[in-house]
Amino acid sequence: AQSVTQLDSQVPVFEEAPVELRCNYSSSVSVYLFWYVQYPNQGLQLLLKYLSGSTLVKGINGFEAEFNKSQTSFHLRKPSVHISDTAEYFCAVSESSGTYKYIFGTGTRLKVLA
Amino acid sequence: KAGVTQTPRYLIKTRGQQVTLSCSPISGHRSVSWYQQTPGQGLQFLFEYFSETQRNKGNFPGRFSGRQFSNSRSEMNVSTLELGDSALYLCASSSTGIAGELFFGEGSRLTVL
Numbered sequence: 573a574q575s576v577t578q579l580d581s582q583v584p585v586f587e588e589a590p591v592e593l594r595c596n597y598s599s600s601v602s603v604y605l606f607w608y609v610q611y612p613n614q615g616l617q618l619l620l621k622y623l624s625g626s627t628l629v630k631g632i633n634g635f636e637a638e639f640n641k642s643q644t645s646f647h648l649r650k651p652s653v654h655i656s657d658t659a660e661y662f663c664a665v666s667e668s669s670g671t672y673k674y675i676f677g678t679g680t681r682l683k684v685l686a
Numbered sequence: 687k688a689g690v691t692q693t694p695r696y697l698i699k700t701r702g703q704q705v706t707l708s709c710s711p712i713s714g715h716r717s718v719s720w721y722q723q724t725p726g727q728g729l730q731f732l733f734e735y736f737s738e739t740q741r742n743k744g745n746f747p748g749r750f751s752g753r754q755f756s757n758s759r760s761e762m763n764v765s766t767l768e769l770g771d772s773a774l775y776l777c778a779s780s781s782t783g784i785a786g787e788l789f790f791g792e793g794s795r796l797t798v799l
Contacts, residue, residue, distance in 0.1 A: 615791050616729075618788070
């Protein structure tokens with residue numbers, strides 16, 4: 573069975589500072605990895621995904637993530653955050669063999685302070 | 687291109703009642719999946735449909751059911767509602783359901799009193 577752990581439930585950071593949101597997963601098979609963002613009163617939208625190839629993935633809004641197979645991690649980073657990045661971020665995995673099911677972490681609430 | 691549409695957006699029910707939620711996917715998307723979102727629990731997978739067939743389901747009791755119609759629209763039903771069913775129910779569509787981007791609706795917020 574797969575699982576996703578987002579250890580930080582809340583991350584406060586000052587505007588223009590860098591941020592890293594941590595995600596660790598557990599799976600006995602190959603997986604695809606995703607980061608989604610949810611703004612207040614909205615559904616989730618995809619930030620970036622890792623399917624194969626380069627372990628450094630770049631997404632929208634200046635975010636990037638690095639897949640580390642040995643540490644089973646997929647941490648999300650942004651070098652300089654803006655107030656508008658305040659939102660909840662979810663890490664998710666899906667088996668690459670295709671079970672049509674995504675397992676989401678419990679989310680990290682990023683609060684950008686002025 | 688219209689996004690994923692969920693109706694109703696908000697609803698209040700009492701224990702023991704049943705509820706039906708509707709989801710219209712993005713045009714051309716044949717995969718529809720449902721998730722329950724609660725504070726502290728994140729998103730829990732309910733089930734996924736593709737071309738009217740349920741391909742996978744999560745660990746929810748049989749009170750939770752769903753279906754998909756030939757036009758890819760989907761409904762989920764919860765019978766005999768319990769207080770713990772209060773949640774945001776999110777629907778997501780994708781073209782294949784594998785590795786593809788999930789496009790989420792804004793959700794249906796269910797409150798059970």
